[in-house]
Amino acid sequence: MTDLLRRLVRTPQxxxxxxxxxxxxxxxxxxxxxxxxxxxKIDFLGRFRPAGAENWFGADQLGRDVLSRxxxxxxxxxxxxxxxxxxxxxIGSVVGTASAYLGGRWDEAIxxxxxxxxxVPGLLLALLLVSTLGNGATNAMVAIAVAFAxxxxxxxxxxxxxxxxxxxxxxxxxxxxxxxxxxxxxxxPNVMAPVVIETTIRVSFAVMLFATLSFLxxxxxxxxxxxxxxxxxxxxYVHQAPWILIxxxxxxxxxxxxxxxxxxxLRDAMNPRNER
Amino acid sequence: xxxxxxxxxxxxLEYLTGAGPVRVLQDIGFDIAPxxxxxxxxxxxxxxxxxxxxxxxxLPKNAREVSGDIRxxxxxxxxxxxxxxxxVRGRRIxxxxxxxxxxxxxxxxxxxxxxxxxxxxxxxSPKEAWTEALALxxxxxxxxxxxxxxxxxxxxxxxxxxxxxxxxxxxCRPELIVFDEPxxxxxxxxxxxxxxxxxxxxxETGVAALYIxxxxxxxxxxxxxxxxxxxxxxxxxAPADRIFRAPQHPETQILVDAVPRPERRLVHDQxxxxxxxxxxxxxxxxARRRLxxxxxxxxxxxxxxxxxxxxxxxxxxxxxxxxxxxxxxxxGLADFSGNIRFDxxxxxxxxxxxxxxxxxxQIVFQHxxxxxxxxxxxxxxxxxxxxxxxxxxxxxxxxxxxxxLPASFADRWPHQLSGGQKQRVAIARAFAAKPSLVICDEITxxxxxxxxxxxxxxxxxxxxETGxxxxxxTHDLNLIRQIAHRIAVMRxxxxxxLLSIDAIDAEHVHPYTRxxxxxxxxxxx
Numbered sequence: 001m002t003d004l005l006r007r008l009v010r011t012p013q014x015x016x017x018x019x020x021x022x023x024x025x026x027x028x029x030x031x032x033x034x035x036x037x038x039x040x041k042i043d044f045l046g047r048f049r050p051a052g053a054e055n056w057f058g059a060d061q062l063g064r065d066v067l068s069r070x071x072x073x074x075x076x077x078x079x080x081x082x083x084x085x086x087x088x089x090x091i092g093s094v095v096g097t098a099s100a101y102l103g104g105r106w107d108e109a110i111x112x113x114x115x116x117x118x119x120v121p122g123l124l125l126a127l128l129l130v131s132t133l134g135n136g137a138t139n140a141m142v143a144i145a146v147a148f149a150x151x152x153x154x155x156x157x158x159x160x161x162x163x164x165x166x167x168x169x170x171x172x173x174x175x176x177x178x179x180x181x182x183x184x185x186x187x188x189p190n191v192m193a194p195v196v197i198e199t200t201i202r203v204s205f206a207v208m209l210f211a212t213l214s215f216l217x218x219x220x221x222x223x224x225x226x227x228x229x230x231x232x233x234x235x236x237y238v239h240q241a242p243w244i245l246i247x248x249x250x251x252x253x254x255x256x257x258x259x260x261x262x263x264x265x266l267r268d269a270m271n272p273r274n275e276r
Numbered sequence: 277x278x279x280x281x282x283x284x285x286x287x288x289l290e291y292l293t294g295a296g297p298v299r300v301l302q303d304i305g306f307d308i309a310p311x312x313x314x315x316x317x318x319x320x321x322x323x324x325x326x327x328x329x330x331x332x333x334x335l336p337k338n339a340r341e342v343s344g345d346i347r348x349x350x351x352x353x354x355x356x357x358x359x360x361x362x363x364v365r366g367r368r369i370x371x372x373x374x375x376x377x378x379x380x381x382x383x384x385x386x387x388x389x390x391x392x393x394x395x396x397x398x399x400x401s402p403k404e405a406w407t408e409a410l411a412l413x414x415x416x417x418x419x420x421x422x423x424x425x426x427x428x429x430x431x432x433x434x435x436x437x438x439x440x441x442x443x444x445x446x447x448c449r450p451e452l453i454v455f456d457e458p459x460x461x462x463x464x465x466x467x468x469x470x471x472x473x474x475x476x477x478x479x480e481t482g483v484a485a486l487y488i489x490x491x492x493x494x495x496x497x498x499x500x501x502x503x504x505x506x507x508x509x510x511x512x513x514a515p516a517d518r519i520f521r522a523p524q525h526p527e528t529q530i531l532v533d534a535v536p537r538p539e540r541r542l543v544h545d546q547x548x549x550x551x552x553x554x555x556x557x558x559x560x561x562x563a564r565r566r567l568x569x570x571x572x573x574x575x576x577x578x579x580x581x582x583x584x585x586x587x588x589x590x591x592x593x594x595x596x597x598x599x600x601x602x603x604x605x606x607x608g609l610a611d612f613s614g615n616i617r618f619d620x621x622x623x624x625x626x627x628x629x630x631x632x633x634x635x636x637x638q639i640v641f642q643h644x645x646x647x648x649x650x651x652x653x654x655x656x657x658x659x660x661x662x663x664x665x666x667x668x669x670x671x672x673x674x675x676x677x678x679x680x681l682p683a684s685f686a687d688r689w690p691h692q693l694s695g696g697q698k699q700r701v702a703i704a705r706a707f708a709a710k711p712s713l714v715i716c717d718e719i720t721x722x723x724x725x726x727x728x729x730x731x732x733x734x735x736x737x738x739x740x741e742t743g744x745x746x747x748x749x750t751h752d753l754n755l756i757r758q759i760a761h762r763i764a765v766m767r768x769x770x771x772x773x774l775l776s777i778d779a780i781d782a783e784h785v786h787p788y789t790r791x792x793x794x795x796x797x798x799x800x801x
Binding site: 166167168170171172173174175176177185186189190 | 607634643652660665
């Protein structure tokens with residue numbers, strides 16, 4: 001594990017991604033204490049105040065400090081995206097591995113169902129689920145997880161098919177192991193490497209998807225300072241005060257880039273061939 | 277004295293790795309005279325292939341040449357710049373690789389690849405090259421070269437590919453050809469034919485050759501002189517007939533002793549009378565009928581044989597002869613039709629194999645790298661069958677000692693073990709169930725000759741201790757003649773012969789069995 005970390009830091013993408021993520025993690029943990037002002041304090045004299053000494057990133061239409069809102073809002077953005085991705089990964093990788101293990105007609109049935117679900121774009125599927133389950137951050141998270149699971153299942157299955165043909169899996173079948181043991185103990189640990197990489201890259205999609213849902217008014221609800229919601233609110237004032245729009249957009253982009261870089265770094269670090 | 281074609285002096289090579297420089301070749305020195313074949317023998321990891329790449333001047337980036345000369349005739353190869361080198365490769369030194377399937381470009385027809393080489397190395401016009409290629413292919417006994425040249429590599433067999441590569445190498449009329457295990461990836465009979473071809477072409481052209489192989493028996497038949505390598509050093513160099521009769525260096529001695537000799541039997545007892553496993557009319561199916569497709573033909577025809585208690589039954593045949601399919605059927609990995617009786621109890625299908633059968637019949641797979649789960653420690657791997665078949669989990673150490681590994685290996689990961697050690701762990705896993713029949717599916721094929729000998733020795737000791745029967749699947753007839761009580765010969769999914777070991781030289785054996793015996797290289801001397 002420490003070895004992996006060392007190799008990760010040695011790649012430039014990995015080092016930058018990890019650094020950015022550490023900063024983001026700090027913001028998530030200590031955001032409210034770092035924030036210079038109360039994120040919901042309304043100041044009518046300071047409406048649309050540009051970036052300056054008083055408000056470093058400017059103030060929004062109600063005079064709230066944009067920087068404080070970003071710092072506090074990180075908590076409701078990044079952990080949600082992370083949780084949604086992890087949930088989707090767990091569902092997807094178990095289904096994918098099981099499908100590869102079962103093979104034959106079961107595999108066919110599971111994968112064709114997944115193909116059918118994948119035919120619906122992720123955002124549309126999430127919208128459908130949220131409108132059925134009702135608005136709110138938790139439901140949005142579940143919707144994103146469900147939208148991600150089929151893709152994860154496909155990736156996992158393709159790796160698991162190779163693992164399925166390995167002799168240690170055959171040896172387990174021959175000695176009469178139960179299916180659950182083979183899937184969870186023999187196969188899953190060996191498909192994890194590509195799945196972990198796929199997950200980190202998908203977190204950035206989740207951040208954007210979650211922001212989109214909030215932007216459409218289906219995720220986090222006002223007055224929360226979720227980043228997507230901030231972008232949605234700032235939309236009408238883009239000509240008067242572009243900074244209200246730009247600041248949360250940049251925050252979303254940086255998060256997405258950080259996870260993407262980490263994913264790239266992990267891919268290189270986990271490939272032992274790059275050692276030589 | 278004439279100038280040697282290739283002359284290597286005090287050549288030392290290191291690879292720079294994360295853990296510091298690793299010396300792979302140490303003070304190598306030898307000459308190859310015009311028209312001479314030098315055989316280079318050694319275990320895997322002894323540096324044979326590094327030497328081949330050093331001669332071809334195609335070393336990896338982290339290689340560092342510490343000292344020495346490599347001279348081709350009068351040319352100092354080490355001093356040649358990149359552009360000059362391309363004029364040496366192919367034109368003055370040819371090379372034939374181990375695996376013919378990866379040596380040809382799969383996206384180009386075979387003919388284009390030969391003519392292209394001839395055009396660049398010999399400066400022929402495309403038309404001349406085409407006629408020349410036809411002549412070359414005809415000369416290596418390929419039927420209908422015209423049609424063959426238009427095919428893609430996946431449309432021809434491995435033996436044909438290797439013939440094409442050899443034809444191309446000779447066709448460029450080099451001074452020296454480097455052969456890197458050219459028959460290892462081929463079947464016994466195909467390999468024997470390639471060797472015949474090599475001998476004939478060499479007699480005709482008089483080209484010098486460096487023949488690299490791990491198989492001392494084979495090298496001693498094709499080479500004039502043999503050099504033995506160990507850990508990057510040349511330990512012995514002698515004429516081919518002498519190295520077998522009177523090996524000087526202890527390392528050579530080990531290699532010579534490890535070569536399986538059919539006349540030296542390692543098993544002297546007779547098996548019991550009780551029939552342990554009786555298989556009747558077994559045919560193996562890999563895919564079932566689909567909606568628009570008829571069922572594919574079975575991988576084996578109806579095959580019948582029995583294994584007695586404590587017996588070693590050898591199954592030999594080329595790849596694709598269905599011998600591994602038999603192993604899969606007996607372990608329930610493949611669907612089959614027919615009857616199996618084990619210890620008098622009938623087993624109708626793979627699903628009917630109960631815990632008692634699964635405990636009694638164990639399998640060891642061919643590839644040690646893939647038969648151990650890389651995410652489980654050796655201890656976990658061995659504890660699992662113990663727990664499943666009612667053994668004591670604390671016996672892991674005992675199991676390891678049984679296969680001559682230290683008990684501390686329980687804490688190791690599979691990637692920390694060598695190929696031979698992994699195979700020992702796989703054997704320990706099979707014996708954890710206290711089986712009465714162990715199926716060995718080509719378990720020594722990927723191992724070096726000397727490691728193979730020690731694994732065979734281990735299997736025989738375990739058999740003496742436990743009285744287990746073996747179904748030993750292999751393509752190495754010499755090896756199986758040393759240990760088996762009876763031999764089953766398979767070809768194209770059919771059982772062509774099932775003979776007692778004493779009867780293998782008899783008159784009535786199947787012609788194919790006779791071909792197999794003739795194709796298995798017996799050591800000189």
